[in-house]
Amino acid sequence: xxxxxxxxxxxxxxxxxxxxxxxxxxxxxxxxxxxxxxxxxxxxxxxxxxxxxxxxxxxxxxxxxxxxxxxxxxxxxxxxxxxxxxxxxxxxxxxxxxxxxxxxxxxxxxxxxxxxxxxxxxxxxxxxxxxxxxxxxxxxxxxxxxxxxxxxxxxxxxxxxxxxxxxxxxxxxxxxx
Numbered sequence: 001x002x003x004x005x006x007x008x009x010x011x012x013x014x015x016x017x018x019x020x021x022x023x024x025x026x027x028x029x030x031x032x033x034x035x036x037x038x039x040x041x042x043x044x045x046x047x048x049x050x051x052x053x054x055x056x057x058x059x060x061x062x063x064x065x066x067x068x069x070x071x072x073x074x075x076x077x078x079x080x081x082x083x084x085x086x087x088x089x090x091x092x093x094x095x096x097x098x099x100x101x102x103x104x105x106x107x108x109x110x111x112x113x114x115x116x117x118x119x120x121x122x123x124x125x126x127x128x129x130x131x132x133x134x135x136x137x138x139x140x141x142x143x144x145x146x147x148x149x150x151x152x153x154x155x156x157x158x159x160x161x162x163x164x165x166x167x168x169x170x171x172x173x174x175x176x177x
Contacts, residue, residue, distance in 0.1 A: 017088065017101040021065035022052030024084060025075065025107045030161055031135040034148070035072060038131060040094050046131070047147040050104065065105045073133060081106035082165050087150055087172035104150075106165055151175060 025033040038046035053068040055061065062080060070076045085104040090097060136144075138161060142154040150156070150172055 017099050019055045019061070020052060020100045020102040021055065021061040021068065022050045022102050022104045023065050023069045023078075023080075023107045024050055024104050024157070024160070025069065025073075025078065025109060027109055027135060028111070029137075031137050032141065032153075032157055033073065033075075033133060033135055035133050036131045043131065047149060048134075048136075048144075049149045050153075052102070052104075054100075061103050062105070065103075065107070069107065072130070075109060077111060078107045078109050081108065083169040084160060084165055085150070085156065085172050086169045087175065089150075089175040089177075091175070091177040102150075103169070106160070149175070 027033070033051065034048040035051055036046065036048055038044070051069050051072045052065060053072070055064045056067075059067070061083075066076075066078070066080060069078065082105070083103050084106050087102050087104075088100065089102065090099045092098075138154060138157050141148065141157060144154070148154070152172075156172075
């Protein structure tokens with residue numbers, strides 16, 4: 001698996017974009033883990049999203065993906081796979097605009113989850129805006145009426161499960177909210 005070159009002087013906002021690593025975590029039954037988030041001051045403004053977050057210091061995206069997964073879910077027993085998708089997005093959240101370059105890594109856990117994931121180290125903002133987690137089947141995701149990011153995740157997951165990981169990362173449409 002190729003790794004992103006490290007630039008010790010670069011921060012997570014290189015080029016004006018926050019560099020983000022996200023995880024498409026699948027269990028042995030091919031269910032995907034999504035976090036349930038909301039605006040910190042408005043729980044009714046909610047959505048589902050994959051675990052992940054911004055790079056810290058000189059860490060690679062692979063390191064960030066594993067760190068973020070552990071911090072947000074407590075899950076550490078995973079096999080990190082290739083980058084599936086890349087996307088750029090821009091959205092308002094917690095009173096500011098976030099501009100991100102996101103890489104989505106495939107990861108698998110060999111163990112069926114026995115209980116809800118338990119975060120190990122949420123930031124103060126995450127404590128105010130993450131309401132929980134849920135394992136979804138592809139069918140449940142396709143039938144969901146909730147907002148899910150990235151958009152088209154059900155379709156992307158179905159293709160992944162039917163065809164396997166792409167030969168090279170697929171660039172998703174830019175999303176601006």
